Amino acid sequence: MTNHWLRCMHGILIRETLRFFQQRERFLAALVRPLVWLIVFAAGFRTALGLSIIDPYTTYIPYEVYIVPGLAAMVILFNGMQSSLSLVYDREMGSMRMLLTTPLPRWYLIFCRLLAGSFVSILQVYAFLLIALAFGIDLPPSGLIAVLPALLLGGLMLGSLGLVLAAAIKQLENFAGIMNFVIFPMFFLSSALYPLWKMQETSETLYWICQINPFTHVVEFIRFSLYWQPAPAHLGWSLLAFVLFAGAALWIYSPARGLRGGGGGPPGR
């Protein structure tokens, strides 16, 4: 890999990180959202929901310990969608044009953007996990290292999905609808808030929807990684979803399909 490629990746990483820290409200929201779930929601539901011993846990755990991996994945999910919002913003503001006229392959530029988005997600997850530890949530500290590959894969997979969605969004105003139709179903139809056996007791159909939801596998991959447990099936499904979404994103943003994806129209539209 030449210096140019590395410098380009470095530039995109720095740009996304600077933008994240300079948008203080975004940083604050990224931290407050999972903490509210952890402190308020979990406190309310810990008595309502009984948890049996399930892998990777070796003993009974409080509900707030159970939902930490789901909330870490939620941070990545929101950030992946936020990245796609930022992509729509860049497209409307024109900075996307500047990026795509960089004399490097389009697939590489898209990959750098994905990597930068994942990097920002990981920063947020670690900030959340450290605050959770400070609040006395019982997590294995060494799991914070083991979870890194799962966070990266989750970030890349959900960021790719965000890229695909961004191509479908013509204007920023349309973004809220996509959020409602993507974020909430993905989050609630997963194992983030409740183990799937509980869902199965309620509805077999919903259980299977949860099973094919790629977000479920990201949550479980994070959960198992936090406890240093191998999770080849969840790794495999997350990887497969990443390959599919990233493949779709690269196809949509290929030079042959123009700037917007889908062939483009007259400039300025």
Next chain:
Amino acid sequence: MSPILSIAGVSHHYGAKQALNDVSFDVEKGSFALLLGPNGAGKSTLYTLLTQLLPLQAGRIAIAGHDISTAPRAALAGLGIVFQAQTLDLDLSVEQNLRYFARLRGMSGKDASRRIDEQLERLSLNDRRGDRVRALNGGHRRRLEIARALLHQPQVLLLDEPTVGLDIPTRQRIVDDVHDLASDGQATVLWATHLIDEARAGDRIVLLHQGAVRTQGEARALLDEHDCDDLATLFNQLTERKPQAPLKGLTRQDAGGTA
């Protein structure tokens, strides 16, 4: 001498709408070429093809000898681009925007620092380097975009209606600055505009209307050739517009041609 920018037989359509029809012209190294045309003439479409944001459907484009179909990255590497829409990151500072671009273009930190200092100095933006772009006025933002486009010392500088929305003195200053760049031999310029008063006597003009080149040549020679007293008349005549603007643009008298 071979042209630094060569456009041959370029056509483009959006569905059934023909945006460009067999457009051909060359730009020689060190010259200032004005792509003049009313709104909807196809200027921005041509720029979008030059910058490879849309795929080329028909024809050939070569930049510094690199065909964009066969050597797209080498062709892009020779371009400095100022888009019609502003493309700066409003949340980053002037210097952060320039450093981001320098990294995208593969410049080393040392080279980037040197070129950033030079460009900010040249465009009188040195005292604003730490300011967020959001705090800059339209003229400063445009000058910053020009500084950014020149950072990697491109062989061709493309500007797409860079003065739209700016007041007359700011506009004038930017037009003069970029003409100076070409006359100092620092860049070859292709400047797209619908504003006829941005032309200078020595500019090469390519007049585009309804996606086709209506005429091209050096400004003063075109006035003589079409027997027009000023560029506004020539523009109106070739674009079938009724004379209305008080602006005459370049006159034959200014250009030193026959009265």
